[in-house]
Amino acid sequence: MIKFFRRIRQRLLSENKLSKYLVYAVGEIILVVIGILIALQINNANEQRKENEFELKILKEIRSNLQTDLEEILEDIGLMEDINNACSVVKNYILTQDEPNDTLSYYSAQLRVTPHFSPIVGGYDLLKSGDVGIIKNDSLRKEISYLYDMLYPYYKTYEEERSRFHILHSEHKLLEYFSMKFDIKQNISYYGLFFEISQEDFTKLKTDTQFLKLLSAISFENNATLDRAKRIEQSIQTLIENINSELKSD
Template identity: 65%
Template sequence: MIKFFRRIRQNLLSEGKTGKYFKYAIGEIVLVVIGILIALQVNDLNEQRKENNFEVDILKEIRSNLQTDLVEIREDLELMDFINKACLDVKDHLLNLEQPTDSLSISAAILRVTPHFSPITSGYNLLQNRSVGIIKNDSLRDAILYQYDMLYPYYKTYEDERGRFHALHSEPQLLEYFSMNYDSDQPLSFEGLFFEISKEDYQRLRNDSKFLKLLKAIAFENSATQSRGQRVEKSTIELIDKIDLELNSK
């Protein structure tokens, strides 16, 4: 093609058609510029397509992570329901029953449980490594940042506070009166965990007014964490819905 254009220019010069030569040369330059602009536009379109595909892939990964998180947070919230009920059951035992029962062993074991939420962040990490600006929808981008930079870390502070309370207060009191056991085949257990208490220790426990206060404090710490966990659940559901809407618009 280049040789073809060069031959035309040479013929025009040899024929003395200087004016036509310059017109042709200018036209050739224009064609080259147009070709470059078209090539740049095609390249931009290709880059935009790649960026859009990458955005979709990231949103799908984040959505998958959030679905896993939702399952885990709901399991934790269910465990916290068990803990609240166990506080009431143990209190009822101590106030109304003269002897320990299997139900007390299970309820006391549940007080040992401290649910821990560990979100999956592979999609969000991928987004941070590339650029949060890859998410074109401003509202959706802000919602994702809030979920991972604000909501999840704040919920963890509640879990950490509950964990410290358990280590400093609940665990020592439970160990003072109960013997901890684990047997996955034990039918009278909470997921294999069950506590045993002698009749003598049970009578001491019934006379320990501080333990009733401890039960109230455990319920308080648990309920505070559960309330925050419910906010995480709600936000996770809403964010999944927002991502679905964005993906359906692509």
């Protein structure tokens, strides 16, 4: 093709047809410019296609991570509801019963539980490793960032506060009266964990007013974390729905 155009230029010059040559030269320049513009348009279209594919990949990855996070936070919520119930059952048992039995072993073991939420951030890390602006929907992009950068870290502070409380106040008090056992096959176990207490220790426990106060404090700390966990659950649910809507629109 280049040789073809070169022959035309040479023939026009050899025939001294300067005006025709100039017209031809201008036409050739226009053709070159058009070719460049077409090439740029094709390249831009390819880049846009790649960006769209990358955006879809990130959104699907984040959605998958969120679905796993949702399962975990729901499980944690269930555990925390069990802890609240255990505080009530153990308190009532101490006040009304004179001998320890399997009921006390089962529910007192739940006082040892401190659920921890570990969100999966692979999709969000992938987003941050590139251009965050790859997600064109501004409100969706802000919602994703808000969940990962604000809500998740804030929830973690609640868990850390509850954990500190357990270490400083609950753990040693429970060990004062109960022997911790773990046997996943044990019928009275709570996820394999169960407590044993002697008649002598139970008699002492019944007169320990500080232990009853501890049960109220455990419930308080647990409820604060539970309330925040339910907000996290709702935020995850909403974000998954919004990502689904965005994926359907593409």
